Amino acid sequence: MIVRIMGEGQVKLADSHFSELNKLDDELLAEMESGDEEGFRRTLAALLDAVRQLGTPLPDDALEPSELILPAADASLDEVRQMLSDDGLIPG
Amino acid sequence: MSGVMKRMGMIFRAKANKALDRAEDPRETLDYSYQKQLELLQKVRRGVADVATSRKRLELQLNQLQQQSSKLEDQGRKALALGREDLAREALSRRSALQQQVTDLETQHTTLQGEEEKLTLAAQRLQAKVDAFRTKKETIKATYTAAQAQTRIGEAFSGISEEMGDVGLAIQRAEDKTAQLQARAGAIDELLASGALDDPTGMAKDDLTAELDRISGGTDVELELQRMKAELAGGSPQQAIEGGTGQAQSQQHPQDTPRFDKQ
Numbered sequence: 001m002i003v004r005i006m007g008e009g010q011v012k013l014a015d016s017h018f019s020e021l022n023k024l025d026d027e028l029l030a031e032m033e034s035g036d037e038e039g040f041r042r043t044l045a046a047l048l049d050a051v052r053q054l055g056t057p058l059p060d061d062a063l064e065p066s067e068l069i070l071p072a073a074d075a076s077l078d079e080v081r082q083m084l085s086d087d088g089l090i091p092g
Numbered sequence: 093m094s095g096v097m098k099r100m101g102m103i104f105r106a107k108a109n110k111a112l113d114r115a116e117d118p119r120e121t122l123d124y125s126y127q128k129q130l131e132l133l134q135k136v137r138r139g140v141a142d143v144a145t146s147r148k149r150l151e152l153q154l155n156q157l158q159q160q161s162s163k164l165e166d167q168g169r170k171a172l173a174l175g176r177e178d179l180a181r182e183a184l185s186r187r188s189a190l191q192q193q194v195t196d197l198e199t200q201h202t203t204l205q206g207e208e209e210k211l212t213l214a215a216q217r218l219q220a221k222v223d224a225f226r227t228k229k230e231t232i233k234a235t236y237t238a239a240q241a242q243t244r245i246g247e248a249f250s251g252i253s254e255e256m257g258d259v260g261l262a263i264q265r266a267e268d269k270t271a272q273l274q275a276r277a278g279a280i281d282e283l284l285a286s287g288a289l290d291d292p293t294g295m296a297k298d299d300l301t302a303e304l305d306r307i308s309g310g311t312d313v314e315l316e317l318q319r320m321k322a323e324l325a326g327g328s329p330q331q332a333i334e335g336g337t338g339q340a341q342s343q344q345h346p347q348d349t350p351r352f353d354k355q
Binding site for chain 1 (some may be wrong): 094095096098099100101103104105108129194208211213214217219220223224225228247248250251252254261262337
């Protein structure tokens with residue numbers, strides 16, 4: 001599957017990693033909803049590290065959509081919350 | 093219940109599909125989208141240039157602050173040599189306030205450098221994708237009828253529109269950061285221009301320099317003389333200064349000067 005890290009580009013990961021990423025992803029959502037900024041930072045960093053380690057970068061000229069999209073490392077909890085709202089931050 | 097990554101993926105895809113659905117003839121959409129991509133590329137390049145400008149401005153200010161800082165250090169040393177510990181203390185406390193500013197600006201400088209690097213790479217990625225899209229677009233337009241093109245266009249679109257969403261957001265963030273820093277840089281420029289950094293009392297005149305100039309007017313020469321006497325005597329300058337504080341005997345009567353009467 002293809003994962004995008006916002007502000008960094010896309011990486012390709014074996015589907016076998018999906019379950020562990022999913023676990024972290026659910027944690028991240030819970031921390032976001034409870035407003036646990038510290039936990040959110042920690043989990044986001046762990047997710048990003050995992051994706052960077054397990055994945056291989058896609059070439060710049062690839063036109064494939066990503067299945068999963070991760071916020072940038074320095075994205076704040078509020079920013080991510082806004083992106084997930086219906087008419088989020090994402091331009092276009 | 094899906095997590096953050098999944099939801100973000102869905103939101104991005106939904107946005108791409110919305111753009112496609114609005115199209116009457118999908119092949120026109122290709123051209124329209126390509127125009128939008130070129131505009132965004134322009135915007136990213138402008139963004140990189142803006143960040144670079146801000147960075148250079150910060151570097152200039154840092155240099156100025158460093159200069160002020162070493163000037164204050166010199167003044168402190170001079171004041172101490174003149175036996176004015178109060179002035180030296182004042183100079184050094186101003187210097188430490190300046191150092192705070194310097195540290196703060198250095199942090200901002202690092203932030204801007206990081207931002208500049210990220211945007212430069214984003215511009216490269218987008219450029220590569222836009223080129224790939226253009227190739228694909230021409231192929232689709234030449235090879236397929238409008239009806240057939242539909243799926244192909246969808247494929248070309250989803251990747252590029254995701255990239256555009258990402259880059260568009262990166263640009264927004266960089267603009268926000270730059271604007272914040274610009275405002276602060278403006279404030280520091282004003283401070284530097286008004287001399288208030290030299291003089292926290294807010295008076296435009298640099299009182300410290302004025303005071304030092306006043307008291308050292310004759311004393312520089314005195315100090316220098318003491319030093320020379322000490323060197324000649326082969327003793328330590330310290331002794332000479334201590335022993336040389338006697339008043340110069342300048343109370344000579346004019347009558348004492350030899351007179352050459354012309355007869």
